[in-house]
Amino acid sequence: MKLIKNILMASAVTGVLVSSTFANADLVAKGEKIFNTKNLGNCLACHAVNGKNIDGPGSMGPKLQYLSAWPEQALYDKIYDPYTTNPISQMPAFGKNGWLSDSEIKALVAYLKTIN
Numbered sequence: 001m002k003l004i005k006n007i008l009m010a011s012a013v014t015g016v017l018v019s020s021t022f023a024n025a026d027l028v029a030k031g032e033k034i035f036n037t038k039n040l041g042n043c044l045a046c047h048a049v050n051g052k053n054i055d056g057p058g059s060m061g062p063k064l065q066y067l068s069a070w071p072e073q074a075l076y077d078k079i080y081d082p083y084t085t086n087p088i089s090q091m092p093a094f095g096k097n098g099w100l101s102d103s104e105i106k107a108l109v110a111y112l113k114t115i116n
């Protein structure tokens, strides 16, 4: 009986994960577009990511990797205002400066969470 219960639990958990992955697909695509687009996030100007090379004048930022391990809030805060965790950051405060909206930053976070 306990075994059956565990199997049911496991499939319930898997079901949740699968459906949230589908629900996020649009958000991830939106975030990736913001990341790559010059007049939106323009993150690619400073960050290489997932096999894409920097598309800009310099290589000021680190290559982005292992971000799937970051808590969503930490990623949000980094984009909103990197100076809170790094007072000498060269990365602009996209949220605080009003360059990206709350929903645009959330889409970026969804995309960054896919980066291993």
Ligand code: HEC
Residues within 6 Å of the ligand: 035, 041, 042, 043, 044, 045, 046, 047, 060, 061, 062, 064, 065, 067, 075, 078, 079, 082, 086, 089, 090, 091, 092, 094, 108, 112
């Ligand atoms: C002008 C260059 C520049 C741009 C544009 C830029 N960044 Fe950064 N970014 C940096 C630098 C420099 C760092 C390292 C210093 C720090 O952590 O604050 C960094 C750090 C990060 C980190 C932490 C990486 C780690 O492994 O510690 C993340 C996440 C990040 N940037 C995401 C973004 C996103 C998303 C965008 C687009 C909205 C963006 N960055 C745009 C320069 C930039």
